Amino acid sequence: MNTDQQVTLTPDSLPVQHDHEAKLTPLEILNNAVEDGASMEIVERLMTLHERWEANQGRKAFDNAIADAKEKIPPIIKNRTVDFSSNKGRTHYKFEDLAGIERTITPILSQFGLSYRFKTNDANGSVSVTCVLSHREGHSEETTLTAGHDKSGNKNSIQAIGSTITYLQRYTLKAALGLSASADDDAEKSELTAEDAQTIGDAHLQNLRRELADLGGDEAGFCEYLKVDRLEDLPAGRFGDACTALTIKRGQMSSKENLGEAA
Secondary structure (H helix, E strand, O other), X not given: OOHHXXXXXXXXXXXXXXXXXXHOOHHHHHXXXXXXXXXXXXXXXXXXXXXXXXXXXXXXXXXXXXXXXXXXOOOOOOOEEXXXXXXXXXXXXXXXOHHHHHHHHHXXXXXXXXXXXXXXXXXXXXXXXXXXXXXXXXXXXXXXXXXXXXXXXOOOHHHHXXXXXXXXXXXXXXXXXXXXXXXXOOOOOOOOOXXXXXXXXXXXXXXXXXXXXXXXXXXXXXXXXXXXXXXXHOEHHHHHHHHHHHHHHHHHHHHHHHHHHHO
């Protein structure tokens, strides 16, 4: 044997085995594959694996952040009062405005890397508002509600759209965060009777019926859930509650469909 080519192995010359090497991330596996000259097919598969892994990690981080934030979010205080009379009688209830909700939740959401924004669309006399709730690691979820232009009072056409947008921003934000509907009763029953509560208008009524039909729901059962004899009797202040209930129902149906596909 040529002693010039002889290699002596010592403990110091052996490769060091790190504990983390047994738990390589998909990105590390991908980088190693590229360095080793892996084929394009293998690289593409590893890239897909890496994207799925990142999406899953982002969803977990989002869920954890929501859980942590909800532990610290206090009850939302109703800081505004509506009190007026019309040909339908007296309307009197309290509610929390968007600014009040934001003052309460924004610092807490920011603490856990969460933020939100709104997307709007106006078409055929109806406004759709989507609340996009996002986490700093990339995962986001959307909650959408639709309602007709709020033509109550003496609002002009622009004010009617703006009023509906603000209204839906409140409810989509609360629905996205899963805030309790029981703490969200705009029409306080202790102060309202069936005679002095202003009911929802035709536009809101048709919107609820359309959404209910899309979900294959039963109007009689929905009325029983809302504790009203007819959908037409729903107080205007509880329209948001009805929309939230339908949004939750749609989410439940979507979850079941996803589980069915996974099976």
